[in-house]
Amino acid sequence: MIEKQTMERVINKALDSAADFAEIFVEKTLQSTITLQSDKIENAVNVDKFGIGIRVAKKHQSVYGYTNKTDEETLLRLATDLAKSFEGERIRKKIVLPEAEKGEKHQVKRRPDTVDIKEKVALVKKANSAARGYSDEIQQVNVNYSDIVQNVWIASSENIHVTDERVRTRLGISSVAKSDTDMQSGFNAPGGHYGFEFYDTFDVEEAAKEASRIAVTMLHADECPSATMPVVVDNGFGGVIFHEACGHSLEATSVAKNASVFSGKKGEKIGSELVTAIDDGTIENAWGSSNFDDEGRPQQRRVLIEDGVLTSFMVDYLNGKRMNEEPTGSARRESYRYAPTSRMSNTFIDNGESTFDEIIAATEYGLYAKKMGGGSVQPSTGDFNFAVMEGYMIREGKLAEPVKGATLVGTGKDALKKIDMVGNNLLRAQGVCGSLSGMVPADVGQPTLRISSITVGGRKGNA
Amino acid sequence: MDFKLLFDKAKKKNVEAIQVHLEEVQEIDFHIFNGELDKHQLADTRRLSLKGIYDGKMGKMTTEDINDDNMDEWIAALIDSAKAVESTDPVFIYEGDTDYRDIPELSQSHLDTLSHDEKLQMTFDLEKKVKELDDRIKISQAFYGEATKKVTLKNSKGLDLSKNVTNALLGADCVAREDDDSRSSFEFVQSNDPADFDLNKIARDLVDRAVSQLGAKSLKSGRYDILLENRASATLLQGFVGMFKAEAVQKGMSKLKDKLDQTIASSNITLVDDPFKLKSTKSGSFDDEGVATKYKEIIKEGKLTTYLYDLKTAKKDNVTSTGNAFAGGIAPTNLYIQKGNESFDALLSELDNGLVITSLQGVHSGTNPISGDFSLQATGYLIKDGEIERPIALFTISGNYLDMLKQVDSVGEDLKFTFAYIGSPTLRINNVIVSGE
Numbered sequence: 001m002i003e004k005q006t007m008e009r010v011i012n013k014a015l016d017s018a019a020d021f022a023e024i025f026v027e028k029t030l031q032s033t034i035t036l037q038s039d040k041i042e043n044a045v046n047v048d049k050f051g052i053g054i055r056v057a058k059k060h061q062s063v064y065g066y067t068n069k070t071d072e073e074t075l076l077r078l079a080t081d082l083a084k085s086f087e088g089e090r091i092r093k094k095i096v097l098p099e100a101e102k103g104e105k106h107q108v109k110r111r112p113d114t115v116d117i118k119e120k121v122a123l124v125k126k127a128n129s130a131a132r133g134y135s136d137e138i139q140q141v142n143v144n145y146s147d148i149v150q151n152v153w154i155a156s157s158e159n160i161h162v163t164d165e166r167v168r169t170r171l172g173i174s175s176v177a178k179s180d181t182d183m184q185s186g187f188n189a190p191g192g193h194y195g196f197e198f199y200d201t202f203d204v205e206e207a208a209k210e211a212s213r214i215a216v217t218m219l220h221a222d223e224c225p226s227a228t229m230p231v232v233v234d235n236g237f238g239g240v241i242f243h244e245a246c247g248h249s250l251e252a253t254s255v256a257k258n259a260s261v262f263s264g265k266k267g268e269k270i271g272s273e274l275v276t277a278i279d280d281g282t283i284e285n286a287w288g289s290s291n292f293d294d295e296g297r298p299q300q301r302r303v304l305i306e307d308g309v310l311t312s313f314m315v316d317y318l319n320g321k322r323m324n325e326e327p328t329g330s331a332r333r334e335s336y337r338y339a340p341t342s343r344m345s346n347t348f349i350d351n352g353e354s355t356f357d358e359i360i361a362a363t364e365y366g367l368y369a370k371k372m373g374g375g376s377v378q379p380s381t382g383d384f385n386f387a388v389m390e391g392y393m394i395r396e397g398k399l400a401e402p403v404k405g406a407t408l409v410g411t412g413k414d415a416l417k418k419i420d421m422v423g424n425n426l427l428r429a430q431g432v433c434g435s436l437s438g439m440v441p442a443d444v445g446q447p448t449l450r451i452s453s454i455t456v457g458g459r460k461g462n463a
Numbered sequence: 464m465d466f467k468l469l470f471d472k473a474k475k476k477n478v479e480a481i482q483v484h485l486e487e488v489q490e491i492d493f494h495i496f497n498g499e500l501d502k503h504q505l506a507d508t509r510r511l512s513l514k515g516i517y518d519g520k521m522g523k524m525t526t527e528d529i530n531d532d533n534m535d536e537w538i539a540a541l542i543d544s545a546k547a548v549e550s551t552d553p554v555f556i557y558e559g560d561t562d563y564r565d566i567p568e569l570s571q572s573h574l575d576t577l578s579h580d581e582k583l584q585m586t587f588d589l590e591k592k593v594k595e596l597d598d599r600i601k602i603s604q605a606f607y608g609e610a611t612k613k614v615t616l617k618n619s620k621g622l623d624l625s626k627n628v629t630n631a632l633l634g635a636d637c638v639a640r641e642d643d644d645s646r647s648s649f650e651f652v653q654s655n656d657p658a659d660f661d662l663n664k665i666a667r668d669l670v671d672r673a674v675s676q677l678g679a680k681s682l683k684s685g686r687y688d689i690l691l692e693n694r695a696s697a698t699l700l701q702g703f704v705g706m707f708k709a710e711a712v713q714k715g716m717s718k719l720k721d722k723l724d725q726t727i728a729s730s731n732i733t734l735v736d737d738p739f740k741l742k743s744t745k746s747g748s749f750d751d752e753g754v755a756t757k758y759k760e761i762i763k764e765g766k767l768t769t770y771l772y773d774l775k776t777a778k779k780d781n782v783t784s785t786g787n788a789f790a791g792g793i794a795p796t797n798l799y800i801q802k803g804n805e806s807f808d809a810l811l812s813e814l815d816n817g818l819v820i821t822s823l824q825g826v827h828s829g830t831n832p833i834s835g836d837f838s839l840q841a842t843g844y845l846i847k848d849g850e851i852e853r854p855i856a857l858f859t860i861s862g863n864y865l866d867m868l869k870q871v872d873s874v875g876e877d878l879k880f881t882f883a884y885i886g887s888p889t890l891r892i893n894n895v896i897v898s899g900e
Contacts (some may be wrong), residue, residue: 405836
């Protein structure tokens with residue numbers, strides 16, 4: 001792709017300044033997507049991305065440049081332009097890169113770019129038929145298949161030189177159910193760091209029916225009441241609340257700038273002692289896993305919170321300089337178009353001891369959020385909001401009628417303290433997380449858990 | 464790139480018609496944090512998207528590895544893509560229109576009147592001003608980004624168009640802190656003329672917004688009359704853009720189906736899509752299919768007059784394209800609710816008792832673009848006797864966007880655009896559901 005000697009020359013060119021760090025990130029990515037709408041394949045598109053990012057830094061100050069003109073002359077000129085920000089006497093000696101280390105974990109069996117498009121089309125149609133067949137009330141089904149083969153070569157003045165292949169695939173099914181007066185949608189999108197063999201590891205038709213089941217259930221649901229009440233959040237995608245409301249505030253991106261509610265809180269109790277939270281980028285073939293992070297450091301398993309006590313942040317190289325902490329292999333980026341920063345990988349609250357039935361039975365009145373939709377958070381305050389895609393009322397310790405249109409509103413630090421029951425059924429689910437360094441695949445996860453009191457916004461008016 | 468060679472090669476492979484869309488972008492960005500240049504970015508990129516008709520189907524592919532040697536591979540990928548398509552919708556490679564509006568102002572940037580160092584200094588100055596305005600400002604950042612985008616659109620039917628847009632963004636964000644409470648805010652100006660970058664105003668507005676939110680608490684659930692401030696209203700509109708797209712309407716995924724020429728909003732609401740707005744990167748005289756763009760009032764005084772069309776959906780409805788084919792689908796250009804004539808202060812004193820909603824969060828998840836339902840986290844102020852009583856946060860407002868549009872009581876004169884060039888003035892709406900404590 002780009003020769004080792006070229007990478008070395010680019011890094012050394014950048015270090016011909018008062019900079020103390022230089023890095024080159026080379027990316028070649030093949031992406032394929034197939035979309036089906038109204039029972040027919042609407043589009044089948046291949047996207048071929050190719051580009052290079054160069055980062056030069058002094059202490060925690062950095063400059064970044066990217067281009068997809070990849071001849072050595074352009075790269076050396078870019079390195080020179082970037083280094084102009086750090087005028088002064090050279091401080092680093094000429095570096096010699098080690099031989100590239102290749103990532104060996106998360107092997108895939110069938111690289112998606114070797115799979116015939118007809119096979120992908122057949123998969124999409126199978127999902128569509130299953131989702132359609134679930135009920136006569138299903139009005140529309142969209143299926144979106146995607147796969148990506150991302151090859152990266154990363155080298156830096158930190159004696160790093162690695163290459164990694166990230167292969168991911170995902171099948172998104174979205175169903176719309178319709179009655180005379182209402183339309184409701186449901187969504188399910190399993191994915192992983194796998195090749196096409198992923199679709200042999202689970203029942204594709206069941207996954208597709210799940211999207212339709214949610215849509216139909218919500219079509220017959222009442223509006224959710226508005227009140228502050230206990231909320232039982234189910235396992236799997238329910239972990240999006242922790243991801244958004246706490247996870248982002250544990251990233252060095254906000255911690256280092258003192259912009260997080262958790263800045264300076266390491267070693268302190270920040271949540272209920274029932275809460276242990278982990279960010280693990282090493283889980284075999286998980287959606288958010290990779291061999292190396294996007295600064296070329298090995299991915300790690302990080303225990304963020306142990307029994308309610310903050311134990312680790314997620315740290316990238318530059319923010320580590322600012323915080324005086326070692327990087328934790330947490331630097332990620334969507335592509336060469338972004339400088340990396342600290343990001344989550346596969347983040348989840350660990351198992352507790354309660355069973356699902358015990359948690360429901362212990363709740364006199366409240367909301368059971370079976371499937372969460374998306375949400376967002378303001379990192380400086382930790383204020384969050386989440387849509388509940390599929391919800392049910394809990395009355396007298398039993399699941400009652402389905403409700404739609406609920407939004408959960410709170411702050412991360414309060415919610416963490418209010419977790420008063422944690423289940424034993426940990427499950428992870430796939431998401432795409434957007435932040436400073438673009439959109440990256442990330443697993444969220446948790447067992448079923450209960451938040452003792454949280455604001456629920458619904459359209460029914462007040463309970 | 465040798466376009467003619469590509470077109471000839473495609474023809475030899477029985478591609479009936481082919482179109483190239485080449486986007487070339489140069490960008491610079493600065494980011495100032497705590498008085499230091501925290502980040503500085505330079506970018507120079509190209510992206511080539513091809514589409515072509517093969518055996519009556521449209522194939523597509525996109526590449527950043529732009530090299531004439533790869534042409535055969537591109538055409539093979541295009542044909543593979545077309546072969547997979549089953550949709551029997553008509554496909555188009557467009558010959559072009561006779562007239563395209565000339566908008567020289569879009570490319571005539573005045574940004575070059577400032578040197579690189581002056582732009583950097585301006586960003587430093589902004590960050591400094593923010594910090595100096597109030598000692599409760601604990602974190603401040605300022606940023607400047609400038610991009611020049613060149614789009615070339617050519618096809619084998621003789622279409623040959625190009626446009627050049629240069630625009631910049633100057634903005635800042637800050638966190639105010641008092642006791643154990645933190646509040647943040649964000650302000651920016653987008654323009655191609657440095658005269659529009661009023662540092663004092665940006666800093667003042669930014670700091671006011673953050674500081675005035677300190678100590679915000681929730682409020683009692685209930686129904687309230689609200690002023691939906693310009694930026695909050697624009698954010699909400701952004702969540703419902705999908706409703707106006709012909710594709711959603713034709714697939715039964717929009718509640719605006721069968722509503723043409725009907726009253727769908729209060730008579731003081733006019734919703735405009737204006738591709739000729741100056742100082743916007745969304746502006747231009749042609750869309751991605753080469754259709755001449757048009758100014759249109761999607762809602763005119765409350766009445767729905769049109770959907771947003773590309774060539775395919777227009778053909779289905781037997782109308783002409785509105786020139787809204789963008790980014791592989793249908794998208795507005797500069798979409799906004801036309802301003803009325805009441806000042807924000809007048810609206811506030813008329814409100815008497817109620818809420819001002821200054822921002823809404825979670826639009827991508829808390830809105831249902833099919834049904835129009837929304838339930839969104841909000842911040843703002845509680846208003847008593849026409850005056851701000853206290854800041855409020857951690858509550859939601861909910862309702863249905865189409866119902867809400869019918870209940871707009873007054874429209875302000877303070878039209879403001881979001882990042883994505885979606886705009887609105889402040890709207891007065893009565894009896895909105897609020898969930899708080």
